[in-house]
Amino acid sequence: MKQKSTVSSSRRKSRKAYFTAPSHIRRKLMSAPLSKDLRAKYNVRSLPIRRDDEVIICRGHFHDREGKVTTVYRKKWRIHIERVTRDKANGQTVPIGIHPSKVMITKIKMDKDRKALLDRKNRATKTGKHTEKDTA
Numbered sequence: 001m002k003q004k005s006t007v008s009s010s011r012r013k014s015r016k017a018y019f020t021a022p023s024h025i026r027r028k029l030m031s032a033p034l035s036k037d038l039r040a041k042y043n044v045r046s047l048p049i050r051r052d053d054e055v056i057i058c059r060g061h062f063h064d065r066e067g068k069v070t071t072v073y074r075k076k077w078r079i080h081i082e083r084v085t086r087d088k089a090n091g092q093t094v095p096i097g098i099h100p101s102k103v104m105i106t107k108i109k110m111d112k113d114r115k116a117l118l119d120r121k122n123r124a125t126k127t128g129k130h131t132e133k134d135t136a
Contacts, residue, residue: 026074032100038108043124047108047117049079049100054107057081057098066106073097 002009021029031046032055039045049055049072056066062084071080078097085093108114119125 023074026077030072030074030077030079030100032103032105034108035104035106038105042118042122044118044121047105047114047121049103049105050109050114052109053105055079055081055103056106057084057103059102060098062096062098070095072100079103 008014018029027048030049032049032053033039033046034042034044035056049069051069051072053069054066055069057063065081065084067081067083069079070082073080076097077099079100080095081098081103084096084098086096087093108118
């Protein structure tokens with residue numbers, strides 16, 4: 001059964017919304033899961049990926065490769081990771097695009113906005129209308 005009457009559950013409309021999403025929404029859609037120790041530390045499951053995060057590739061031909069994110073290519077839904085490249089026929093090296101859902105963040109590039117985001121997403125802190133003493 002449909003949860004919200006205002007939100008479409010149509011596959012066609014969901015795909016159109018995904019593939020025509022503007023950049024600020026793509027940022028959120030291009031999230032990557034955190035490693036086990038980061039998940040335990042921050043009580044957060046995933047974060048939108050950004051430029052200087054350190055990641056490990058979990059799927060595909062390059063799995064178990066680690067590196068720093070050099071580019072977040074929102075238009076192509078891909079990220080580029082240092083040392084994950086291939087050589088072209090003319091000898092030029094080009095980065096290989098990896099989808100952010102296929103990597104795991106091992107080290108977070110921290111700044112004040114990222115810190116605020118982690119505090120906001122922290123599932124351990126009780127947020128809401130009622131506090132502990134109100135319900136007792």
